[in-house]
Amino acid sequence: MTETMILSLLTLMxxxxxxxxxxxxxxxxxxxxxAVGFMLSVIFLILRAPDIAIVQVVIEILTLIILIxxxxxxxxxxxxxxxxxxxxxxxxxxxxxxxxxxxxAIRTMPEFGTGASKVALPxxxxxxxxxxxxxxxxxxxxxxRAYDTLGEATILxxxxxxxxxxxxRKAKND
Amino acid sequence: MSEIVKTVCGILEGFIFVFGCYIxxxxxxTPGGGFAGGVILAAVFILIMLAFGKxxxxxxxxxxxxxxxxxxxxxxxxxxxxxxxxxxxxxxRNFITTNPDNHFNIxxxxxxxxxxxxIALKVMAGLFLVFFVLSITRVILEGDKxxxxxx
Numbered sequence: 001m002t003e004t005m006i007l008s009l010l011t012l013m014x015x016x017x018x019x020x021x022x023x024x025x026x027x028x029x030x031x032x033x034x035a036v037g038f039m040l041s042v043i044f045l046i047l048r049a050p051d052i053a054i055v056q057v058v059i060e061i062l063t064l065i066i067l068i069x070x071x072x073x074x075x076x077x078x079x080x081x082x083x084x085x086x087x088x089x090x091x092x093x094x095x096x097x098x099x100x101x102x103x104x105a106i107r108t109m110p111e112f113g114t115g116a117s118k119v120a121l122p123x124x125x126x127x128x129x130x131x132x133x134x135x136x137x138x139x140x141x142x143x144x145r146a147y148d149t150l151g152e153a154t155i156l157x158x159x160x161x162x163x164x165x166x167x168x169r170k171a172k173n174d
Numbered sequence: 175m176s177e178i179v180k181t182v183c184g185i186l187e188g189f190i191f192v193f194g195c196y197i198x199x200x201x202x203x204t205p206g207g208g209f210a211g212g213v214i215l216a217a218v219f220i221l222i223m224l225a226f227g228k229x230x231x232x233x234x235x236x237x238x239x240x241x242x243x244x245x246x247x248x249x250x251x252x253x254x255x256x257x258x259x260x261x262x263x264x265x266x267r268n269f270i271t272t273n274p275d276n277h278f279n280i281x282x283x284x285x286x287x288x289x290x291x292x293i294a295l296k297v298m299a300g301l302f303l304v305f306f307v308l309s310i311t312r313v314i315l316e317g318d319k320x321x322x323x324x325x
Contacts, residue, residue: 054205058217059213062213062217066308128277129274131286133286134282135201135204137205137207138201138283141207143286149293150251150255150266160303167308
């Protein structure tokens with residue numbers, strides 16, 4: 001039951017991505033990208049990861065707001081057809097090679113639900129008594145592996161500082 | 175924006191802010207945490223900016239206050255981690271002891287709610303600053319080169 005739902009959602013996501021690539025109107029492709037993101041968050045919910053689903057929904061909404069704002073304030077709404085044959089064919093060949101290798105690799109992965117690493121079992125059994133937090137995901141990212149969260153916060157800080165610095169310059173004639 | 179949008183946004187922004195604070199503070203009990211709550215809190219200010227125009231936001235000097243709040247968030251995250259090193263000898267050590275009959279309470283979890291609040295401040299100020307700077311600046315074609323001007 002969940003497998004059929006995930007497969008149908010994945011097919012819809014592929015269709016949405018193709019629509020986003022092939023549509024001539026910029027606003028339609030932006031909305032198709034948003035639809036792909038929302039279907040991804042539903043897949044995260046089906047795979048029992050509500051933290052990631054919440055983050056995916058809110059980041060998708062923010063991205064849609066920024067993209068639609070950029071699309072509307074530009075002068076062009078329609079893009080032309082500039083696809084060549086040779087890069088397209090090479091893309092398809094490489095995609096086929098990747099698909100064959102990935103299918104073989106995924107077939108030998110363990111079942112959904114059994115941990116692939118041996119570190120997860122002590123975290124699951126001792127997480128509540130060690131940290132006191134009921135949410136095991138939060139206790140992993142903020143107590144057991146808090147150094148990685150420090151790296152993530154640093155990346156966010158550096159990226160935002162860089163973006164503000166680049167977009168800060170005033171015009172010379174002001 | 176029209177009168178309907180302004181009225182509805184004026185009513186809704188308080189509720190969305192409270193919901194964002196709920197996701198941040200209960201991050202150690204229910205799904206969510208600092209990052210998701212911080213993005214929701216940033217979305218409140220983006221909503222104000224979209225509905226009422228940028229004059230309403232420019233009154234609170236977003237650049238200076240946003241940079242201040244983001245720096246406060248990042249520095250408090252680091253100072254709680256350093257306090258773990260100072261008190262217990264390990265960087266990021268959870269130095270607030272939790273007793274087992276306090277589980278599933280809001281005050282359980284040790285330093286985890288403090289980390290959540292620091293990250294939420296940081297993410298909220300950062301994402302709102304990026305959106306503000308993106309919508310204030312415009313790229314125009316002057317002569318032969320592209321130039322960035324403030325609107």
